[in-house]
Every structure is written in structure tokens, then in C-alpha cells.
Amino acid sequence: MKSNKLPSLTLIAAALALSCAAAGTAQAAATITIVNANAPGVGFNETTPAAPVGGNTGTTVGQQRLIAFTHAANIWGATLTSATPIVINAVFRPLTCTATGATLGSAGATRVFSDFTGAPKTGTWYSYALANKLYGSEASTTPVPQINANFNSELGKPGCLTGTSFYLGLDANHGTNIDFVATLLHEMGHGLGFQTFTNGLSGNQLGADAAGVGGLPSAWDHFLLDNTTNKLWSAMTPEERRASSLKPTGLSWTGARVNAGVPTVLSATPQLRLVGYGAKQAANLYSVGAADFGPPIGSPPVSGEIAKVALQADSPGVACTPFNAANTAAVYGKIALVSRGTCGFTFKVKNAQLAGAIGVIVADNVQAALSGLGGVDPTITIPAVRVTLADGNAIAASLVKPNGDMAGTVGKLELSKTLIAGTDSQQRMTMYAPNPYESGSSISHFNTSAKRNQLMEPSISADLTHSVTLPVDLTFELLKDIGW
Incomplete structure (x- = not known):
């Protein structure tokens, strides 16, 4: 990293070498130029034949990737206002991957500027593209692309979200695959300035x-x-x-x-309310992370007795295989409580659905911050939520029924009347x-x-x-x- 000072502005930049020509340009309120930095036959230049899909007319994988990128650039170009072209250096390369998770892409500003004419705040770093917009022209005497963007070339290969690939259509009809246009829009957002340059891990600016x-x-x-x-x-x-x-x-x-x-944009916060006997033994109200699949929580609220799913001999983790007779009898017509781990959330919820459950609570198996349930399965029709390890343990402990009380612990998956998610x-x-x-x-x-x-x-x-x-x-x- 080197430092260079120009009149009225300062930049910090990493060295960057480019060798490929621009592959596409989007022009509206802002002009966005895409620089294809892949070698021949790789990434955006891949020659594997591909049938047109979802409005994408490319006939090779590489062509379709570039068309999708230009489409996403058009969306941002029509939204932003800048007199200075925004240049994005883009490449497909291997990124972090496992069979159940992957880094889809990464992007960020190549340079930052401070104390230039037009800066809203003094003594403050602004991303390169934003600095150009505010400055009114190119901020550097040695221009380079304002954004570096990387995308995972391994996605869908064995061991990297096996069986899942980027959907290259332009119509968001991605099914169980990953929408490449949405991924592109996200990464371009980071490069435009949706990021801090302060190191949160060290706290250093x-x-x-x-x-x-x-x-x-x-x-x-x-x-x-x-x-x-x-x-x-x-x-x-x-x-x-x-x-x-x-x-x-x-x-x-x-x-x-x-x-x-x-x-205008966000809805009420999903929550889990316990009623019946269990509400006397555990907290009455629980924060939950909602699922990206299945019906939204609260449309309508779902109430039912909670039943814990046991680990089966034929399953590598709780609810990872079709339920046996005992688990099916336990969850039929009820809300299934399962532990996280071993297999994806959609597998657990789909198995519970097939056994007759009306909803699913996934309890974390490690202490971690509460988040939602990721995954895609359009065939899931029951709601699902996630709770922390501590809350999952408390709910499980409340499920023991006293003599003569057949109500058990009843859960209600609902929306808060006061909190916005x-x-x-x-x-x-x-x-x-x-x-x-x-x-x-x-x-x-x-x-x-x-x-x-x-x-x-x-x-x-x-x-x-x-x-x-x-x-x-x-x-x-x-x-x-x-x-x-």
C-alpha cells in the first residue's frame, strides 16, 4: 500500500495491474464500465455452451456472465448520479467454499480519498467512486478502476455448495440456485461505498x-x-x-x-410466544431468526404444541433423514423442535413437513448470535424459525408434562405488535x-x-x-x- 498526495485530496491505494479490455458499459445517470480481467477461456471468458435463460441471450457461460453483469450495472447506473464513469475490475476465481457454504463474491473500493473539494465531512475517508462523484471529476492523476470485484469460480463443483450454481437469467427466477444478478448488485454496492474502512477487529482507523x-x-x-x-x-x-x-x-x-x-420497507419482528404449561417453566417470549424459505411468519400466525425431535440411528444429525415412526408420531400436527447441525436447514424443515409438522423451531447447537435460516426450497410450506442455544435448551426443558396436564408447551409463531424487524x-x-x-x-x-x-x-x-x-x-x- 502506498500513499500519494494531490492538491486538495489524499488517497491510499494498492498497486493494481490490468491487461484486459473493457467488456461492457452501462450508461444512464451514471456510466459503469466493466473490465473483464479473466484470462481466455476462464470466468467471464468461459466457452462452455449455454442455452439462453431468463432473458439472458448469451450462448456460452462466459457471455451469460457478462450479460448478467451488464444488466446489474444498468440497474445501478440508472439509480446513481455521477459525472465520472465508474470502472469495475471483475474476475472469477476460487473463493472460500465448503459443501454447505461458500463465499459467493467479494468487492470493495480500490482507493479512498479525504479532504477534497466537495467532501461533505473533513478528515474522512470516502470510497473512490463516491469521491469522484462528490469532486465532480476524476480525483486521481493516475486513474485505475474504482472497484475490484471477485466471484467464486468453484460454485457448484463437488465440495462447494455441491449441486448449486449461479443462475444467470435476468428475471430473478433462480429456483434453488443462486441469483447472480442479486450477487452482482450486492458486491457493486460494497464498491460504491457500502463499507467502513475502519478495522472492526482491531478498532483502528x-x-x-x-x-x-x-x-x-x-x-x-x-x-x-x-x-x-x-x-x-x-x-x-x-x-x-x-x-x-x-x-x-x-x-x-x-x-x-x-x-x-x-x-415503508421492513415488517414487524417475528417472535415465538409460549403459552400453556411450558410458559410457566420458561420465558414467555423469544426472539427468533426467520427462514428465507417457506411462508413468512405471521401470515397467518401458527400455534401448536411443541415436540422435540430425537436423533435417529439412520441420521447423521437431528432431522437430517426422513422421520421414523416415533418421531413422526411425536411431531404430527405440532411444531417440531430440532437441533442445528450436520445437514442444511431446508433438509430438516422438509423432513419435519413430510412427517406432518405444522412448523419448525431450529435450536442452535453452539452459542452464537441469533440469525435467520438460510436456504432455498420452494416446496416448503410450513414456517420455520431459529433460536439461540440457551433459548432452545429452555424451551426443551419446558416440554415435560406434569401428571394430568395434557396441554404440554404450546408455541405461537407470530409478529410483534410493537417492534420492526x-x-x-x-x-x-x-x-x-x-x-x-x-x-x-x-x-x-x-x-x-x-x-x-x-x-x-x-x-x-x-x-x-x-x-x-x-x-x-x-x-x-x-x-x-x-x-x-
Whole structure:
């Protein structure tokens, strides 16, 4: 990383080498140019034949990937306003993968600038593309692409979300695959400025020395509030930021545009209410993480006795194979309580559904911040939620029936009458801050508790559209908060 100073602006940049020509351009209120940095026959240049799909007319995998990218660039180009072209350096390459999870992509600004003419705040880092927009022209005497974007070339291969691939159609009809256009929109959002340049793990601002002294806050940090200490990140010490980054519901966005849009975009918070005997033995009300699949919670509310599913001899984990006779009898017409682990959430819920359950509660098997249930299965027709390890244990302990009481513990999956999903007590949007810290995800995303699901959550959701604006999505409202 090197430093270079120009009149009225400062930048920090990593060296970047480019050798491939631009592959596509989107032009509207802003011009977005895509630079294809893959070698011949690889990634965006892959020659494997492909049938046109979902409005994508490409006849090879590489062509379809580029057409999808241009389509996503058109969406952002029609939304943004900038006199300076936005150039994105894009490449397919291997990224982190397992059989059950994968990094779909990564992106970010290649340079940041501060104290330039037009900057809304002094002593503050702005992403390259945003700095150009605010400055009114190219901010650097040695221009490079403003955004670097990487996408996972291994997706769908054995051991990398095996059997799941990027859907390259333009119509969001991705089924059980992953919508590439939504992935592209998400990664471009990061490059446009949906990120902090402050290191949440160390608490150090960009430009600080090894001891954490010096550096400047990001534009992001002026709107990021620790709602437990009432301090903005821009005003905190590194130690305070380190502690703040580990508060799952403790970071709120104070930007006026995002929070004005919250009631329009987000719905009431899903919750689990216990009634009957079990409500006397455990807490009456539980926070839950809703599933990305199946019907939304509260449409309508679902009530039923809760029954715990036992591990079967033929199953590698609870509810990972079709239920045996005992588990089927236990959950029929009831809400099934299962433990997380070994297989995907959709497998557990589908097996419970096939056994006659009317809903599912998935209890974490490790202590972790509460989040939703990811996955795609359009055949699931019952609601499902996730609870923490501690809450799962409390619910399980309440299931013992006293002599003569046949009611058991009854659960009701419903919506709160007072709380909005993904917000704090003042209805401000909350940001993703799990404990432990997740490099590449923590701080620079909306919280996963938001409903409807938002484009800039850390994990892609099956119900995302291709909108980045109100009344569907809050992404552009946040970008406007920081200066777009």
C-alpha cells in the first residue's frame, strides 16, 4: 500500500495491474464500465455452451456472465448520479467454499480519498467512486478502476455448495440456485461505498500506525452508533470500537434517509410466544431468526404444541433423514423442535413437513448470535424459525408434562405488535455485528434480522428482488446518507 498526495485530496491505494479490455458499459445517470480481467477461456471468458435463460441471450457461460453483469450495472447506473464513469475490475476465481457454504463474491473500493473539494465531512475517508462523484471529476492523476470485484469460480463443483450454481437469467427466477444478478448488485454496492474502512477487529482507523494512533474515520463511521453507549464510531477509541463490533444488536445506523424508509420497507419482528404449561417453566417470549424459505411468519400466525425431535440411528444429525415412526408420531400436527447441525436447514424443515409438522423451531447447537435460516426450497410450506442455544435448551426443558396436564408447551409463531424487524427500540436500522467477529462481513452489512430481507445483508436470501431502492430495499438510501 502506498500513499500519494494531490492538491486538495489524499488517497491510499494498492498497486493494481490490468491487461484486459473493457467488456461492457452501462450508461444512464451514471456510466459503469466493466473490465473483464479473466484470462481466455476462464470466468467471464468461459466457452462452455449455454442455452439462453431468463432473458439472458448469451450462448456460452462466459457471455451469460457478462450479460448478467451488464444488466446489474444498468440497474445501478440508472439509480446513481455521477459525472465520472465508474470502472469495475471483475474476475472469477476460487473463493472460500465448503459443501454447505461458500463465499459467493467479494468487492470493495480500490482507493479512498479525504479532504477534497466537495467532501461533505473533513478528515474522512470516502470510497473512490463516491469521491469522484462528490469532486465532480476524476480525483486521481493516475486513474485505475474504482472497484475490484471477485466471484467464486468453484460454485457448484463437488465440495462447494455441491449441486448449486449461479443462475444467470435476468428475471430473478433462480429456483434453488443462486441469483447472480442479486450477487452482482450486492458486491457493486460494497464498491460504491457500502463499507467502513475502519478495522472492526482491531478498532483502528485506516491510516493509523501499528499502535492504533492516527488515521481517519470512514464516511460510514459518522452514521454508525453504538446504541448501548450512545457513541458514534467516528468518536470512539480503538478499544471502544473493538468492543462495539461484537454487539449483535448494539450497532444502529443514524442516517436520516435509511431510517425514514424503515417503516415503508421492513415488517414487524417475528417472535415465538409460549403459552400453556411450558410458559410457566420458561420465558414467555423469544426472539427468533426467520427462514428465507417457506411462508413468512405471521401470515397467518401458527400455534401448536411443541415436540422435540430425537436423533435417529439412520441420521447423521437431528432431522437430517426422513422421520421414523416415533418421531413422526411425536411431531404430527405440532411444531417440531430440532437441533442445528450436520445437514442444511431446508433438509430438516422438509423432513419435519413430510412427517406432518405444522412448523419448525431450529435450536442452535453452539452459542452464537441469533440469525435467520438460510436456504432455498420452494416446496416448503410450513414456517420455520431459529433460536439461540440457551433459548432452545429452555424451551426443551419446558416440554415435560406434569401428571394430568395434557396441554404440554404450546408455541405461537407470530409478529410483534410493537417492534420492526432489523431495528432497535427507536426503529433505527441495526447493522451486522456478530460475536465472534466475522472478517469480511461484520459491520459493513445490514443486520440479518431485517424483514423483508435486504440486498446488503451478509448472506444472499432467496426472496431478494433486483431492486436497490424504496419501497423494496434500503441500500440506495444508505448510500445517499453517506453522500451519493
